[in-house]
Amino acid sequence: MTHGLKLITEEIQDATFIAEDAEGGLKNYYLTGTFLQAEVTNRNGRRYSRDLLEREVTRYNTNYVSRNRALGEMGHPNGPGINLDRVSHMITDLYPDGNNFIGKAKILDTPYGKIVKNFMSEGIVLGVSSRGVGTLKATNGYQLVQDDFMLATAADIVADPSAPDAFVRGIMEGKEWVMAAGTWGEIDYDRTKRELKEATRRDFEEKAIKSFANFLSKL
Numbered sequence: 001m002t003h004g005l006k007l008i009t010e011e012i013q014d015a016t017f018i019a020e021d022a023e024g025g026l027k028n029y030y031l032t033g034t035f036l037q038a039e040v041t042n043r044n045g046r047r048y049s050r051d052l053l054e055r056e057v058t059r060y061n062t063n064y065v066s067r068n069r070a071l072g073e074m075g076h077p078n079g080p081g082i083n084l085d086r087v088s089h090m091i092t093d094l095y096p097d098g099n100n101f102i103g104k105a106k107i108l109d110t111p112y113g114k115i116v117k118n119f120m121s122e123g124i125v126l127g128v129s130s131r132g133v134g135t136l137k138a139t140n141g142y143q144l145v146q147d148d149f150m151l152a153t154a155a156d157i158v159a160d161p162s163a164p165d166a167f168v169r170g171i172m173e174g175k176e177w178v179m180a181a182g183t184w185g186e187i188d189y190d191r192t193k194r195e196l197k198e199a200t201r202r203d204f205e206e207k208a209i210k211s212f213a214n215f216l217s218k219l
Contacts, residue, residue, distance in 0.1 A: 005133035005148060007080060010042055012128035012155065017120050028106065029117050031089060035103035035154040036130055041142045048145045050099055056132070056151040057094055057101050065094055072105060072155045074112040080133045080152040088112040091154050103154050116157055127158045 015033035022028045036057065038050040064070035070091035071082050093104040107113050107120075119126060134149030 005080075005150070006135060007078075008046070008132050008134055008136075008145065008149070009076075009156075010036075010044060010046070010130045012130060013043075015128040015155070017126060019120060029120055030107065031105040031128065031155060031157070032103065033128075034097075034100045035091075035094060035128070036101040036151075038099040038101075040099065044143075046136065046143045046145055047139075048149070052145065052147060052149060053101060054096060056149065057096065057154075060151050060154065061094055065091055070094075070105075070154070072153045072157065074116055074157045076129075076158055077131065077156065080131065080150075082153065086112055088116045088157055089155070094154055101154075105155055128155050129158050130154050131156055 012033065012035055015031060015035070017029070017031055019027045019029050036048070036053050038048045038053045041047045060070065068090065071084075071087045072089050072091060073083060073086040074088040075086060077083060077086070087108065087110055089105040089107045091103055091105040093102075095102055107116050116126065130151070131153050132149055132151045135146045136143040137146055138144075
């Protein structure tokens, strides 16, 4: 079981939404561009090694892309798991190009996919953000993403990509994630610590048991 992983999102600055003509006068909608970058300090002050992203992209391609399971959402998810009711697209290709990893995703005919298609038809500019979990280490003026990083999805579609990290940090502050039986569970250390600190000797044991049970319920 993996302990203490923080949610990490990165804005994708080189992604394009396109519509291609299909049979019967219909259109197929796609997202394409650079989904991940290695060996550069990004605008969030983080850096990924080439070996780390290559490992995660290989795992992601094997476990998800090749099995038609590489899904992404519309909006800013508040955790690493995929919410099936919010899925808007499926990533169909992800491959290395130097230190960049180029991706392509098909916009699906799901409720949220239809919203994305409508936005595209109306000329609304959308953004893209990758999502994963891991830990960071301060190194020479930037945060180096550590080897425990796991890519959750290579691309989510967002309305305001200019500050996804600030948004996620705000709602996820003090929370960490663990995986058990293939499912991500949330740990709220700050809340648990506060509850136990405020507990009297009389009800400390009861609150401790309740907090632990709450943690187990999320695995």
